[in-house]
Amino acid sequence: MQTDLILFNSVLLSSIFVSTAAAAPAQPTPESEIPYISEIQLPQTSAQFLFQDTNASSTSVAQTPTSPAEESEEPDIELDVIGTPLVNFIEERQNSPTGVIILDQKEIQRFNYRTIGEVLRRQPGVVLGGPPGEDKDVRLLGLPKEYTQILINGQRFPDGGESREFKVDRIPVSLVERIEIISNPSAIQNSQGVAGTVNIILKKAPDGRIADLTVTGTTLETVGPFGGVSFVYGDRQGDFSYLLSGGVQQREAPKDKFKQSLDLQNRPTQEEREYESKSLFDISLAPRFVWQVSAKDTLSFDPFFLQTNEEKDAIRNVNNQKFFSPSGRLQELQQQTISLDEDKTITGWRLGGSWEHQLSSTADITLGLLFQQTDESKDKIERTNSTTTTFRNAAGSPIDTARPLRNTDIIKREDETKTDQELLITLGFNFRPWENHKFTMGLEGSLRDREKKKISTEQQITPVLLAAVEKTGPKDIYGIEENQLNLFVQDEIRLGEKHTLTAGVRMEAFDNKATAADNSAIGQSGTIFNPSLHYKYQVFPTTVFRLSTARTIRRPKFDDLIPFRESKNGTLLQPDVIGNPNLKPETSLGVEAGIEQSWGNNTGAFGLNGFYRWVDDKIENDTNFNSTNNRYEQSFRNVGDGKIYGLRVDLQTRTPFLGLPNLTLFGNVSFLGSEVEDQISREIRRFKEQPAYVANLGFDYVIPEWGMNFGLSYNILPGFENRELKDGKNEVTNQAGENALDAYVAFRLTNNVQLSLFGKNLLAAERSKSRSIFDTSGVFESSRIEQETAERLYGISMSWQF
Template structure:
């Protein structure tokens, strides 16, 4: 695919449908308008937001193209793409940076997960339980500072005032509708009386995945072929049990949570001779992985009066992951890996909000947060049934204590101009252990100021600016005191790693009317203490020593454009039921290397674009949605491997049947994208997973 023309095409398309709308915007506001997705202007909050936040609510995403997990929503946020195989969409990568620079919260908690990079696999979270999703581009003092690229916040649905029951059942498959994929979702909510309410969601999703990989050398000769069949099962149950008191606005919430994922995969690998014609060796692999997350939080919203309230929450969350992998190499060699992980923490938060006046209105907030975490990982390896010492990096235990305090005040200096100042203090004490109980540790305190401003120029246009200091904490397996000898070199851990830090700046303008939204955001991150593996200059057993260290500096910058246009503003009957939503992100970065040269951050595309076309039939109420997601190529150089550009096309069509029921059909990765990875040595690797198709039935009562 042409890596230059596609971004230009997406940008041109956006500009082409924006330009005429200025002519019709005033006319459209004078006449009644149809609400396409429940709210006429879903971006209206942008005119008053003091920090740059992108919000997608349930009314917007419920009938848009995609499947049952929130990955289909998150991957269309501006500047975001997801990791994993084509169409698999496992983890979040904000502004093109690797997943280690992004953070994801569910109901205000960054859930523990199995990954070493502090990421949360978002393909674990069903969309049926979600109220809205926020992309926080620049953090205020109120939020945890970890994650220098940005944060995704997933908010759960509120308890409805009246009894409400929803169900969804569907079947699907890869490249066909053979029903190997299954989905069931049940959601019930009810405000039973003035004092009690509850809401619960149960979701079960089984997804088939067949993945093929092929590797070629620079002359195009086959080196390796790989076929993987994987069955993925996701089970999620979450409840919100509430007691309301006072005037009914104060409440105590008890929220139990359970998420279980099971992956079973079989892999067959063929390696070819140097001519690439015949198979010289064969390997088979079977893996069974189970990941469970359990949690319980007790929260209280206590409203003293219309000016003052306290929000508090205490929760415990634990994720365990067990993996059993067996390999057979030829007839005479077998390998086995048994791995278990556990990541658990207690977290307590309390926040005071108070509105006061000093000639103008002020919203003051202050709060504290405490988290005590313990994480361990153990991996044992066997060769032909005999125990074999594994990688020391894979066996560790970590204790991490986090505490934070913040002050923040938002001042409404005029009806049009607001200013927010804040400061957050975060302290982390870390103790790490290897398998021999060798101990390392560090302690770090960061004072993190923030400043934001919003100026509402008129009823449809607002200007904002935001500056803060943000952090990026090290990966878990980098901060243990391990020593590992492998492949002619020795690698050692570094418990003394400091967090990377960035000065974060965002500047932008939003234009919002009923039929039209335009947004532009410029961002810059001045990053110091970037963490990378470097040669220490020492040697052990005549082998060079490498260690992850705080090294050079870097930057991340770019521009993010957003558009939404309800075509009814053109008063052309044939197209007045269409709404087009689009965004384009142009990204650049630089990182210093060991030899003084500079490269972009690893795995970063220069352009990410989305176009979503939604349509509603005026009488049959048929809804259709088509979404295109484009990721430009990733540069290959001596430091990083590269990747060719990709374009994904998803769709969904929904037809109501009577008052309560609707049927739908959806498809992911209709373009059957083949991922092409390019290596610095000239090798090429292709990976494909095919299309995922679903048909289903929804009910709302």
């Protein structure tokens, strides 16, 4: 009922905006500013290998005739954003030899998105994980975050997460030139993306002077004003071009959480209410320097700095209750007040450079060197004050005066540091041995070291002061060494005017070493060959058919590779937990077919794509009985195979056929499915937390005579069911759907100043879960409900190009 009401309200609001737009007087439309395809030079897809995004593509593009009707389309009245390429992003998508979704700066900046996570949430098949409103963990195809690969300028950037993920809420949009979402990679792209790859391309050094200053102010319902400042400045002096870009921004993320556990008789055994205040402060710098040393040699230097300071304070009130059996009277009440103070700093930086040499008119070579490091430090103090009251088994449950009131005060401390550093060398070679062949080969070598050290202590303060006791876990201290050598070969073949075949193979050889806290170490090495084949058929000048297949991998989480043992009772309910240094990567063979249709001189496009992936060596948390020691053991193992499949549909178009030439409609829906055999029930279930579908709807309307445009974006995420074995119990989780609504209105004050008003999370998204607990024989034991809400955000932004 609530979902229907939300949908009705959003449709009603959209109707009001559309009615207002329709009432605006029509204006004569000038000639289109979009160039013909034959007039442009396409930039190369940047997810190939390090620093290759600076090269212009040498792919020839056939001229497409344009009808007079198409020439009359009106361009947007928005400001020209800094660094926007001349090429329309729909045009780029159609001309790419492989399937890719491209988001240009106009799309990124339209709704005044603050971070990359907010941008990606509205894209086909994308689900964002993390607390409501934060949008930090990308989950392509609705799969867990470890199946999605995040690249920055074509290379992975280290982060603190154990699942090899990167929290995209840390990257402000002011640094970004464009974003590419790649579903099936080619051989020259990193293979670690079973669900897909998101390549974030930072702004490039310009050919002429550019300057932009943007100031943003935002507010929440319970938090005062906060915001940020970003700048872009660049120019070209002779053979030297440079770009200075960066910014600071503050983000607030307050939360209100509620949890309740019920027993078999539907009595509340635990109630928990938590109020959390989280403040984040981001500092980012992404300069770029390019020097044309000679007619054939180019040097570039690309440093990158990203720091996030996070402060979190929370108060949690917990009531635990026990009842007499069979009377059901209250037996014991434990009241806890838990205060949390946590400070975290994540600092990441990259120093990279490249040398590009033009060997001939048909061949070039690129040598790149990169060093990057991320340091994360966290200090956490948790203080728990607990009061326990006992009652007699009598009418009214009177207090048991024979048993005194018990009061305890405990302090827990955590001091955690993580360091992840990598040295990467790349060598790429491109040449055209024949007119219809573009041959690419390359080498990548990397040395990676990762260290984690978390020291945990617990100390009782009252009723008796005791010495602090160390509670450090067996996998809280470890070291990981990952050395990798990648070789790739690819040939892009033009089979006539309409057919393109891109074939390649990528070899990834790895040598790993995992060291536990006791200095025990186990190594692992291997070689994986990942072939890929992409076929493109230009059916008509505006119609493209694609068919592709590629092999991808998902490497295990870092801490699952540690040789450790955490001894518990060794029973089925409390099994020992062990690491698995011999855990193999999951591998996937993916097939994808799709058709893309554009119209209106690339002001409208429709895409239909189907995909199917076979997953081998699926990694699952599994519990087995070890006959050598007569104990149950739980660890992550390669337990079997799985399947992932679905259909993506996306549409964007202007609507002159409705009498509204200034209205742009856009939307997408992705139908998602998967299969994996449950290790407990042997039933076929979905991958963890994957929804059945995800959809986005929206519109953008321009009123030229007012110098104004406005729009809405509505995100629909249905609920899901998840089953897993946890603490010797079978947990079935049902999460309700989440819907999000964003809106904006922008005014052009002068030729180079734009003012925008925006609202995000206007529906105050709430995350609601219910969990049912069963024993191993399937008998129901208890249930639990969880609710978490995020606040609406309102803001104003002013951009000045000078």
